[in-house]
Amino acid sequence: MSTSDFGQPQYSQPQYIYTQAPPEPRNGLGIASISLGIVGLLFCLMPITGFIGFALGSIGSILGLSALGRLKRGKATNTKTTWAGIITSLAAIVFGIIGIVMFFTAIDQLGDDLDEVGNNWNEYSDCVGSASTPEEMNAC
Known part of the structure; x- marks a missing residue:
């Protein structure tokens, strides 16, 4: 509190500090990768549906590699899920080729x-x- 030239006390306004919350991690690609890898492996159980398993594994591996890029840039936090998605998707590709x-x-x-x-x-x-x-x- 300070006084002005007129002898009146002046009150200062409180200072509010606004902080921006950190952005939410973007983990969707890793989750999609593991989901497509698992579903692709299920389709590979029947050789006649190896085509579908191969296609799902291919898409899952692309999404997994994209999620790996997000991990390296610090935009995602699901390292284990991403690697599991890449591995299951690659397994779906291999078993899909065997089924075909x-x-x-x-x-x-x-x-x-x-x-x-x-x-x-x-x-x-x-x-x-x-x-x-x-x-x-x-x-x-």
């Missing part, structure tokens, strides 16, 4: 088997057509 290879191998084998059945069918129907007794038909 298994699927196409099975399709190729099915085609070969159907060709063999078709060739054997002609021999079988010729044998049955030329058989005159039930014993000869059973032998075919």
Whole structure:
């Protein structure tokens, strides 16, 4: 408190200090990465859905690497989640490729088997057509 030239006391205004709160960490990419990695691994359990597992793993690994960049810049705080997301997404990619290879191998084998059945069918129907007794038909 001080006095003015007129003998009146002057009161000073209190000084308020406004501080800005630190920004919230942006952990969404790491969480999305681990979620897509886990779902991708679930799709890789069936070889026919290996395509979906591969796609989800690819997207998850891209998001995980983006989250790793956020970690290095200090904008995110979920280091373990991000690394787990990258690892599960890469595993989904690997198992997705294995599932795709298994699927196409099975399709190729099915085609070969159907060709063999078709060739054997002609021999079988010729044998049955030329058989005159039930014993000869059973032998075919």
